[in-house]
Amino acid sequence: MQTAQAMKPDERAPAGSITSDAASMMLTLSVAGQLCAVPVLSVRDVLGVQTITRIPLAPREVAGSLNLRGRIVTAVDLRCRLGLPPREAGQVAMSVVVEVGGELYSLLADQVGEVLTLNAEERSPNPQTLDASWKEFSLGVHRQGDQLLVLLDVDQLMALGA
């Protein structure tokens, strides 16, 4: 547990102040065709299709909970959280397991891409016209070839419920 405690300051540091190499590495994922990324340091696991137990009365965004090697992980559907249309029938979701405040959460994305090093200097702030529901979760935008990549604020994504 010593190591976990030692890492905490890093996790808490706002993504804007990323300095080390590891901290600027991002895992890309796509949600309803939109390219997004989360810091690799917060990712604990990437899983394929999982059995997810539905949780009655939970917020709409919570898809349920799943068992990751004996730990219970709460799954949050990114499509729902980001105000995108639900996944079509038959389309499966990938789980990106992240750790926030000592708890494990699974972000349900359509596809998981690769690990990239994104330079903080190249990041552009959120465009003024960005949808309000996205502004809340976006730390900034990167150009990635002919695509735009939205850097997601994992802490903010998990700021659900009471």
Add this chain to the structure above:
Amino acid sequence: MDDLLADFLTETNEGLASLDAALLQLERNPANGAVLSEVFRTVHTIKGTCGFLGLPRLEGVAHAAENVLGLWRDGSLPVTPAGITLILSAADRFKQIVAGLEATGNEPAGDDGPLKAALDAAASGEVAPAEAVADAALPFAETAMPEIQADTTVTGGNAPQTIRVAVDVLEELMVLVSELVLTRNQLMQLARAEENAAFAVPLQRLSQITSDLQDGVMKTRMQPIGNAWAKLPRLVRDLSNDLGKRIELEMRGADTELDRQVMELIKDPLTHMVRNSADHGLETPEQRRAAGKKETGRILLNAFHEGGHIVLQIGDDGRGLNTDRIKAKVVAQGLATEAELATMSERDIQRFIFRAGFSTAAEVTSVSGRGVGMDVVKTNIERIGGTVDLTSREHKGTTFSIKIPLTLAIAAALIVEAGGERFAIPQAGVLELVRVGGGDGPKVERIKNSAVLRLRGQLLPLVPLKHVLQLEQAPSQHESEGFVVVTQVAGQLFGIVVDRVFDTEEIVVKPVAPILRHITMFSGNTILGDGSVIMILDPNGIARASGLGLEGTTDGGTMEEATTTTRRGERNTALLLFRAGAGAPKAVPLGLVARLENLDAARIERTGDSLVVQYRGTLMPLVPLDSYMTLPETGFQSVLVFGDGDRAMGLMVEEILDVVDTVLEMDSAGLRPGFLGSCVVDGKVTDLLDTSYWLKQGQADWFEPSGLTGAKPRVLVAEDSEFFRNLIVPAIMAAGYDVTTVNNGREALRLRDAGERYDIIISDINMPELDGFGLARAVRDGGAWAELPMIALSSASSPSDVERGRAAGFSDYIAKFDRDALLGSLQHCLQPMLAR
């Protein structure tokens, strides 16, 4: 080495390990109040604990450091780098002394004068001379060596039966075992599909060992709470010496098992609270004598399981909280305005003591009183998902209740299914399972929209799980088959309707993710043997969500709304509403009705002027509530059945309307025979039935005993409200007792002094002149009645009320309207006498 000292060293080392880092963080950002509070608490804890262990050096430095930190925290002194350096030197000094303690078991010699002087100077706002904090340690290493050797030779001959293992290691083991179980299950699955299973036998063995291993690892985490209490008697003894008070410590439920990790987390809060009780709660012997109490104050620790929670109570019979003083302090500290306070209940005001920096102690002592304590307690308990609450009465004492959910504990749970999903219900709260529907068994019945079950003469409110969890797309009316899980929460019985029941499983309860904590229906989640995740239901939350009148619960959330009304008559009562004849709807307390029947009209017979029906092997008289009511020729007749066994009586009504939970406010205007008066239910005037009147109508000899032969037991009922007398007395008389009623405790005592003899006393709690507690104490104090069994009857029946009742001398404590419980208790209490 002393256990106490060893524990202290472990704790202090942990605290010190984080102290440096926290101080450096504070130096970077002096405005960080959270870090400052943490530093303050660490130092405060060290000071507080070593005071009792007799470690004057450590205590002295900690006290001086705490003074500076306290000023920083209050904002009266700025946090400066020089100040941080000073505190860091104090931390270094702690480490030196602790290292010496570890080596020799005694504080090493040394002079802390300059350091303390520097700290005191800083506290008074002066700049500290740098050289004052120079190292004052004396070498202790040489002296330490022989001591250690001596120690090992002593313990060598008597090998310890226990070893200390880091909780992390156990936690890690637990995770590994869970994984092992899952892998085992997958293997078993594969083996089943395999025809030629040469590995079947070894696999079976592996499976068995895995299960044993799982049990074993789980057991390593459980400990009786008594272990956490072990230090307290000494603590209390030392406190009583220090404070010049006489204190008696009573501990109950020491064998209640608790997860080790939870126990570690509540140990400190517990110590704080006992210390608080001794210091603030209890008075000095002189004050106690003046107040007419025993000189020796009492601190009671109680632990028990309740509805899948572990409840810990720390109570004292001291001065209680002074609400006025809290108010003054709240206003002085700007936590609330006078106007806001005026709208708050006494309880809410008392809860201010859980705020950070709040202390009503007039002076700062070395024991407590710096406003650190109750907020630490609350923070620590909430960190593990628990709640802390208090009840306090001035001059009577204060009781804190800590309720810890099963969080990490292991529990037996019933696995059920509703709406296609599986859930676990902690077995601690489950009384029985009833299969409903399907054949001749009991059926779920509906009174308008409320489902009820008739179970052994009692009407049990039902909560369909699918409804409360909103698992149904369209509400279906035909829950023909299913199971009712009969559950008890804070004295109230209710049934949870589920579709299927699987089996029971030992589960490891894990807290739900923070984003789901607001759902009060769940107390946690768990992983079953087959690897699936399921939610654990919280019967308390379900009861609350379904609006069952559970004022008695000590749960944080609802308490605020529910506590404002405690006066009798303002409490919610479940009323059965029905229609009979013209005019207003009629009502009767649900608890008085034994059963509801829909009788086939063809079965009703006429004997002379009266109507009877063959009912459960005897003839039951039927009385129409409205004399003009016409009996249906065919079809069904709704009947409320009163009484039980051989002495049943049916009241014919036209239609049963609903069951409502309402505040009973009686108005006796327009009084007529058969009715006690009227009250307003759902905005409509409703007539309340006088049960005793109608019972007499049914059978002239209703109040004559049937079953009992010989002398009737004599019962004295003390109850000031005529309304309640009318409800209770008929039920007792019907059961064959001779009843005398009085208006209050004073009248009861007059009968005692007049030489009247009774076999048992039933008393209300809230009465004018002399209340139930007073009566109980007076009776127990001596005289002819000192040995009589006494039953308290009250609308407040939370565990704390029951506790108070028992303390006053009552043999039993029954909720009003619980007819069966009252009769059962009467019989139980009188058993020795009836046997003669």
